[in-house]
Amino acid sequence: MSKLFGSFRDLTGNKLTGTIPLGLLIRIQDGNLTLRYDHSPNLCSNNSSCQPTQENRNSKTTGYIAVVVVASVVVVALVVLLLFFVIRRKEEPANIHNQEGDVQSRNRRFTYTELKVITSNFRRVLGEGGFGPVYDGFLEDGTQVAVKLRSQSSNQGVKEFLTEAQNLTGIHHRNLVSLIGYCKDGEYMALVYEYMSEGDLQHKLRGRDRNDGCLTWRQRLHIVLESAQGLEYLHKACSPPFIHRDVKTSNILLDANLKAKVADFGLMKAFNQDGDTHVSTARVVGTPGYLAPEYVSLL
Template sequence: MDNGTNTCDNGFSPETITKKKLTAPVIVIVSIVPVVLLALAVAVCIMLISKRRQKDAVSDAGRSHTEEVLLRNMNLEDCKVQLESKQFTYLQLENITNKFTRVIGQGGFGTVYHGYLEGSTEVAVKLLSGWSSQGMKEFLAETQNLRKVHHKNLVSLVGFCNDGEHMALVYEYLPQGSLHDHLRGKIGLTRPLSWRERLQIALEAAQGLDYLHKGCKQSIIHRDVKPSNILLGHHLEAKIADFGLSKAVLSDAQYVSTVALVGTPGYMDPEYHRTLQLSEKSDVYSFGVVLLEIVTGQPPIVQGTGKVHILERVKPMLNRGDIEEIVDRRLRGKCDVNSVWKVLELAMMCTEEYSAQRPTMADAVVHLRESLTLETSCVRGDSVYSERTGISENSDFRDISGTFGPSAR
């Protein structure tokens, strides 16, 4: 029986809704729903993050707090320095290196092994040794800095490995070893480097360092410039390697304060040694020592000489103009004296006591190009060698040597 009543209305018919205002409880419910949903979403995120951290904690077991912080700060994408670089698993590295059979060097943070990629492309695999804090710091420094650089005179990164407790970097392989190998006469090398080859290597190494100092968006100081970190390709093309100790600095900063002294004895800038203030000129000093090695064939410190530095051994001979005693015996009679003197002059400028008196790496590149031009002209017959002394017969020996006399230095 109808009785004129709509049993389906209950006060919420469309007509009623348009006529009545929403009550306070309804407004509260509508306001709370989004807040509850947001809280649930946050709770789910927290739960997922907690599970991820628990998983990471298991893999990080046994590592020091310092190492955990370093790993947490490491962005794996930063390891992909070039578009063609890739990520390898540890099993792939074992296959590439034939289970790490052939050792070809010792890097800043681990051992370097020889390997082959598919297609017989040779590579060098630098494997992080253990989980030492210092090794991890050098690994991170190398990956972070290599992310920023790409130059023909810097070693290229092929890929990386971050597989559980195994971390590694995979580089292009340079078959002629290092400049150190050639200067020290490593077994297996067929002949000593000619003067022209040494000049070309020095020039290309200088170009690589100049790029690090001025060609990057952020200047990079290598901090370990030495012959063993100058690697040589098939045609003796030189490339700077091992960025484990390198330091990125602001482009307008003249010096960088460091808390610890790092580098290789014999190549270390004395000003940096005294003050712990690092600069691009610290690399310049190290490069100057390398130039002296290239000329003399001798290491910076010879065992059994009371640890007399190469600078102290060379200076007296320079002041006497005794180039025959300075030049590597394997080069005597085979190099242009003008070219040699120019390199020695550059080496002495690079190794000045105070960094402000040293040239830039760009200046060094210019000097080395001029030296190479002199040598090339001589080889083409513009000068005649004296086979006995190695001195060009149409050069004024005394005028050149006078540059290094007591009044000049």
Template sequence: MGCSPFFCYKSGATRQQISTHTEDLPGDINTIRYTYKELARATENFNPSNKIGEGGFGSVYKGRLRNGKLIAVKVLSVESRQGLKEFLNELMSISNISHGNLVSLYGYCVEGNQRILVYNYLENNSLAQTLLGSGRSNIQFNWRSRVNICLGIARGLAYLHDDVNPHIVHRDIKASNILLDKDLTPKISDFGLAKLLPPNATHISTRVAGTL
């Protein structure tokens, strides 16, 4: 992993310049730009049967790329100004960093008024859904699993707070924003409210943030 004064870049990833007239988009993003057509095909035209999540900022769909890779496609609400702010925050926060306890941002789509983020697909949904969801889960959380999940979340936060430059404050840690892969490795997700600390800052004061 190499570093610039602003971001740590994932080695081997394709760097791409965003060329768009949309206001405030970052100018240098280290991830893939997908077309809307590609993502529509991957999700069977955003079929409701592929919807795996929904929130105030938009909906998330399970998809499969032509190469067979499974993805999670987060479609930001067209009407919501907050949705655009979340889109920008996610791109600026995690497009150029990589850690075993963070979701991986594969890419994005900007076409017309569409703002879409593409992540790795995680088989066991969120910690909240697994523990409290309406569907019954066959996952058994023994004490070792619980400790490992807690430690993984702590390692992900420590990486954001201490090991990347600028440091990142998530501001919305909750069970629904902790996703689990097939091995129950926790992945911190949803960086829509994240804040980047200014250089040399040791703390940050913001308004009360978070979602229910």
């Protein structure tokens, strides 16, 4: 609150703003008035000092321009980055199932000599299917793998081999067996998979290993559910969708924790990409009784 004592006014601490009236300034200059206005930094003692100087105006203008320029650069950079990703995505092949080069670009290619080293000259057989025998092996870093070598007497030819290899380069799911690499060395063809220590479900259900106990109903339920999740991924999440056409217990593999993964994709077929769900019936393949329902319903 201001205090008045004759020709003395104390306005200290009032945090005044604006301009001191001209009449008071004249009295102060004539010595008829003493005015204190401490702690009022925004109070101007003359008209000119309350107006921003040209230097201040220029600095503010420069600041505004800098902000606009920086914002424009950021926007342009984001647009360029977005266009880059869009163009790059368009340049990527829409279909990964056309040529062997696709397989080589995504997975390791082994020579037949390397496979002999990995499997210790094909010493230990893990199993055998329509494609050929499956051997136990170890990579250089100690990773255990399963090597499926095409037999010369196999009824599955080069087409089925490339189909399985190429299909597996573009599909990845926790309930599908992962492809590590492949071999196409002259007449020798092989696929290198992740190792599934508990073998196939058929083996487990028949109890060929007397040391293994029977699967509990809870374990069986989990295996069925996980297998279904792998098939659902093929049918619904892939573009184009796939049908397995050979789903059976021998093609469901189990790891050390009895986690199920669907395997053997040599007979897998893609639906047409144009939305048509028609499947040609000129060559019906697969194990009778184990074909996918979506495939059978269109026969």
